[in-house]
Structures are given as structure tokens and as C-alpha cells.
Amino acid sequence: MLKFDRQGLLPAVIQDDATGEVLMVAFMNEEALSLTRETGYTHFFSRSRNTIWRKGEQSGNVQEVRDIFVNCEETSLLIKVVQHGDAACHTGYRSCYFRRLLPDDGYEFVAERVFDPDIVYGSMRAKSQGGEAFPIAIDYLSTNEQQKLESELRQLYGVYQYLRDNDMSEESNTSRLLQERSHGYLVARLADELEELAEVQSGEHVHTDRADDTILEGSQVGYWLMLLAATDNLRYDDFMPHA
Structure with missing residues (x-):
């Protein structure tokens, strides 16, 4: 009989049936x-969302x-x-194990990313004034509040990436x-x-109430963090927490 842990969970190693490649581990x-x-x-x-999810429900990358085996x-x-x-x-690699651990505790990337999660996890595209499309992830398949927040944050970061790559300084201070x-400057503002x-938490800085x-x-922290990340050409998944 299967022995679930105290949280009622079992780890599951997912392996490609044809190649034997380990694809991921989940609960x-x-x-x-x-x-x-x-x-x-x-x-x-999902331990973070406290809910059941079907692999590929957003990306379409389902597992048959x-x-x-036990x-x-x-x-x-x-x-x-x-x-x-x-x-x-979910970061766009064939397997979750796309980095080799080196003797100095650094990582060596041993695989190429095969899709951009900012595109795959959002089905809508915005257009610049010249008509050139750029991806921002704002589509989601569930009313779950955490998924909604995730989608909105991806959308917002996509806008900042667009403002970085397209000079709209006359219309936008950002x-x-x-x-x-x-x-x-961005580090200092953050x-x-x-x-x-x-x-604010200690009571030393007060506008209205805590x-x-x-x-x-907090919104200001998020703003300057995203601008700093966009300036450093980070992807959303490189600096935002995920399940």
C-alpha cells in the first residue's frame, strides 16, 4: 500500500517512456x-496553490x-x-534538469530552451504603434486568484520589456x-x-495607516524591481517566485 507523507503527498518522478530521460519531479x-x-x-x-493541476493545462504540453512504478x-x-x-x-526546457552542478557550486546549462514561457502562458499579444507584435502573458484558464495574479504580473512585466525595447520617452517616464x-540609479531607488x-512596518514611516x-x-518596491530586472534583461521567471 502506498505510504503518503504527513501532508498526504507522494513525490512522483516523471520519465520519458521512449528515451528514459527524467523530465520532472512533482507531488x-x-x-x-x-x-x-x-x-x-x-x-x-500544487503545494503553493493548495490545488490539483493537470500537467499541460495551460501550455498544452500534456503527459500521456x-x-x-512504485x-x-x-x-x-x-x-x-x-x-x-x-x-x-514550465521554464521552457525539455526537462527540468537542464543545468549541471559544477564543483564550484555553479551551474552549467546543458540544454537549450525550446519555448518562451512568456508567450506560451499568455495567448494575447499587444502591438506597438508601428504594428509590430510583442508578447505579454495576460491569458489564464482558471479563476484561481493566484493564477490571476501570476498572469497580471507577467502582463505588466511584458509592458516594461516593451518600453525598454521601444523608445517612448516622450510619452512615458518609465x-x-x-x-x-x-x-x-534603479538599485538606489529600489x-x-x-x-x-x-x-512602515516599524511605524517610523506613516502616510495614512499601516x-x-x-x-x-510595496507597489513601489515592485515597480523598481521590475524596472531593474528589465534593464538587466532578466526574464520574468528568472526573478519572480513560482510554485
């Missing part, structure tokens, strides 16, 4: 495992189950699948800041807002 509870067996496609339990202690699963679509990893690419956010001031200063 299943009893319901996710039951859905996986009933439908023939992998379902997992071929076999399910380890000797009945505490984990090995699931062999046919990986449909380009990749198993575009001007991104065109200047002043790393030191540090200032972080300090003010901390002072709740409203936290929202105000």
Missing part, C-alpha cells in the same frame, strides 16, 4: 493519483501515462509518459528610465523603497 496526493489513473494523463498537487518502500512513484508538446519544464539603463516599506501604506510602498 501527488490521492486525488491527483486517482485522476492520473482515470484519465491517463498526469495530474499533480504509459506505466506507473519504489521499494512504497514512498515514491516513477511514471513513464509520452511527453506531448515541446517541453515538460520608458525614459528604461532607455537610460542606469543600473545604479533600496529607498525597501527601506520605506520596512519603516495597511494602506504597506500597499503603497
Whole structure:
């Protein structure tokens, strides 16, 4: 009999049935495992969102189950699948294991990204004044509040990337800041807002009340963080937390 942990979860190693490549590791509870067996496609339990999700429900990169194996202690699963679509990893790689750990604790990338998650996880595209399309991820398939927030943050960062790559300084101060690419200035502004956010919590910095001031200063922290990330050409997934 399978032995789920205290949280009711089992780790599941997902392996390509044809090549033997390890694609990912995720967690299943009893319901996710039951859905996986009933439908023939992998379902997992998200610990951060506290909900069941079907692999590929947004990207289309579903996993068709071929076999399910149990380890000797009945505490984990090995699931062999046919990986449909380009990749198993939400960051755009074929496998989640696309980096080799080096002796100095650094990473060596050993695979190429096969899709851009900012495009795959958002189906709408905005256009510049000249008609050139650029991707911003604002589409989502669930009313789950966390997924909605994720989509909106991706959309916002996509706008900042666009303002970085297209000079609209006359219409947008944000575009001007991104065109200047002043790393030191952006770091200083981010540090200032972080300090003010901390002072709101300690009661040293007050506009109205703690709740409203936290929202105000927190939004400023987010703004300067995104501008700094865009200036450094980071992808959204490089600096934002994900499940």
C-alpha cells in the first residue's frame, strides 16, 4: 500500500517512456493519483496553490501515462509518459534538469530552451504603434486568484520589456528610465523603497495607516524591481517566485 507523507503527498518522478530521460519531479496526493489513473494523463498537487493541476493545462504540453512504478518502500512513484508538446519544464526546457552542478557550486546549462514561457502562458499579444507584435502573458484558464495574479504580473512585466525595447520617452517616464539603463540609479531607488516599506512596518514611516501604506510602498518596491530586472534583461521567471 502506498505510504503518503504527513501532508498526504507522494513525490512522483516523471520519465520519458521512449528515451528514459527524467523530465520532472512533482507531488501527488490521492486525488491527483486517482485522476492520473482515470484519465491517463498526469495530474499533480500544487503545494503553493493548495490545488490539483493537470500537467499541460495551460501550455498544452500534456503527459500521456504509459506505466506507473512504485519504489521499494512504497514512498515514491516513477511514471513513464509520452511527453506531448515541446517541453515538460514550465521554464521552457525539455526537462527540468537542464543545468549541471559544477564543483564550484555553479551551474552549467546543458540544454537549450525550446519555448518562451512568456508567450506560451499568455495567448494575447499587444502591438506597438508601428504594428509590430510583442508578447505579454495576460491569458489564464482558471479563476484561481493566484493564477490571476501570476498572469497580471507577467502582463505588466511584458509592458516594461516593451518600453525598454521601444523608445517612448516622450510619452512615458518609465520608458525614459528604461532607455537610460542606469543600473545604479534603479538599485538606489529600489533600496529607498525597501527601506520605506520596512519603516512602515516599524511605524517610523506613516502616510495614512499601516495597511494602506504597506500597499503603497510595496507597489513601489515592485515597480523598481521590475524596472531593474528589465534593464538587466532578466526574464520574468528568472526573478519572480513560482510554485
